[in-house]
Amino acid sequence: MATTATKKSAPAKKTEAKMEFSKVQYLKWYEDMLVMRKIEERVGALYIQQKFGGFCHLYIGQEAVVAGTASACKKDDKHITAYRDHAHPIALGVHPKYMVAELYGKRSGMSKGKGGSMHMFHKDVNLMGGHGIVGAQIPMGAGIAFAEKYKGTKNVTFCSFGDGAARQGALHETFNMAMMWKLPVIFIIENNNYAMGTSVARTTNVLNLAEIGDSYNMPSFTVDGMTVEAVHHAIADAAAHCRAGKGPVLLNIETYRYKGHSMSDPQKYRTKDEVEEFKSQDPIDKVLKTILDNKLATQKQIDAIDKKVKAIVEESVKFAEESEELEGYELYEDVYQEADYPFIKEY
Secondary structure, eight states: OOOOSOSOOOOOOOSOOOOOSOHHHHHHHHHHHHHHHHHHHHHHHHHHTTSSOSOOOOOTTOHHHHHHHHHHSOTTOEEEOOSOOSHHHHHTTOOHHHHHHHHTTBTTSTTTTSSOTTOOOBGGGTBOOOOOSTTTHHHHHHHHHHHHHHHTOOOOEEEEEETTGGGOHHHHHHHHHHHHTTOOEEEEEEEOSBSSSOBGGGTOSOOSGGGGGGGGTOOEEEEETTOHHHHHHHHHHHHHHHHTTOOOEEEEEEOOOSSOSSTTOOOTTSOHHHHHHHHTTOHHHHHHHHHHHTTSSOHHHHHHHHHHHHHHHHHHHHHHHHSOBOOGGGGGSSOOOOTTOTTOOOO
């Protein structure tokens, strides 16, 4: 029997598409989110064709969360997330060809082909991963924020995790320390209603996950994650709070994944009607409506963006297909050891 996520439903439809940001920002959001969407759609097809292996978790439907975060953050801020991480480097400005090459396990990939789908890192844009262990990035995110505070910077750490990871005990230890030490970290729950296949309602009596922060007196808010403007505002406000030395913020960003938890997920736990309800609130469609309603671009200009995005997708796949394979000896590179550790022997 299919179980719906919680009693909450998709946000109500808006009859108007008012312009809150500049033309440049709206066009960037549209292009960036469309690249994320089209790349992920292609990645899903490539996975089925067995072009690469391992796990594969698609971000389709959730694009507004990372797009709104990227537009509201600053260059030197740090980012850490879970294994649904293909869109994060794209939002931060990395060409998607390096992400696709990583999926293929190629030397030109973001993690030299050694991380795969779940471990996307990029030093230049301060993306600290992509982490495969559920909830591991929560204390790690606080650690990164501690380092920034220790060094006296004004940088904020954005630590993203899912509603399933919010059940990890490490979250509570981390929240306690983060508040005690007033660490500059924004904890972002990418709340897509389900863990692997278990709804929020089946794991907790607290259906508003923002309330998790209450017992730590952590400022906590629920955000419409299907609307990029709402995400941007929430992230900007939370970042200002952190930069002022007031400590962490918890954002329960309610979003939705259109695809399964991973490529092997049969999705029997939710109805098609539920999925379609959220698709009717698609974040990319919302931005496009704002652009067209406010005459920020003509249909011809939109078509040109769509064509550009298609070319980026094709370029990325071609790059990954043609990039060099790793050599066997590289298994032993980028592996570190303590030279004087008593059990280490030279072979």
